[in-house]
Amino acid sequence: MAFDRFIAICKPLRYAAILTPPRITKMGLVAVLRGVAIIFPVPFLLKRFRFCRANILSHSYCLHQEVMKLACSDITVNSIYGLCTTLLTVGLDSLLIFLSYVMILKTVLSIASHTECLRALNTCVSHLCAILVFYTPDIGLAVTHRFGNSSSHLLQTVLGYVYLLVPPLINPIVYSVKSKHLRERIIRAFVK
Structure with a gap:
């Protein structure tokens, strides 16, 4: 998604030419193969x-x-493998996302109009929130299971369910909050 945002902001007129269906399919296949390999x-x-x-x-x-x-x-090998895969996947993803956003910021800050600059940055806010919603429970669960031997089992169970359920439930909300119509309906539902 960071690459998608980068193309949409930095090269909007070439978006359809760069992100063709075959290229998107290949990118999806690489993501699936990476998950399977891990x-x-x-x-x-x-x-x-x-x-x-x-x-x-x-x-x-x-x-x-x-x-x-x-x-x-002895679980040393499994523990090291699990920690390395968690750090490698989260670390690599974070690095690529960071580099993508550095390039986006470079492009956006070169825009002369302050209003256009803010509008371009606004498109990235939902993506960054979705990343935080996904990675925070994942990292918390990994750290709790590896280093939190004295932590309660209830905490580990709750973190496990948060990791499993919260990202897919919150993701549509994160992306729909930007829609004025949906935002007004959500506010009305909670204000009643």
Whole structure:
């Protein structure tokens, strides 16, 4: 999406020529393959463990960090792999998003009109909010499971559900708040 915003702001007249359906399809395929490549080794890393503790998970889905803690074997390799993949994916995504927004800011600040400059920056606000809504629970969950051994299981469970449910629920709201018509209806629904 950061690349989409970059093209829309920096090269608006060439948007359709740059982001063609085949190119978008290839970009989507690369994203899917990246996800598969990161997740594919996890079952094999978990399969080599011997489990001797109770097999009750606190989440409604199988979380790698939690399954690792049920093992009686040494989990160092899995812990390092999980932390590296989290840092690499979040770090790489953040770096690419940051570079994209640096280029967007460079282009926007070169616009002479202050009003046009603010309007161009306004298109990026929703995207940045969506990124924060997605990455904050993800990072919080990863850190809590890795370093929060003394934290309560309730906190880990709540963070797991926040990570799973909040981003898809909040994402449409983040993007629709900019619409004046929808914003007025949302305000009316809460003010009643």
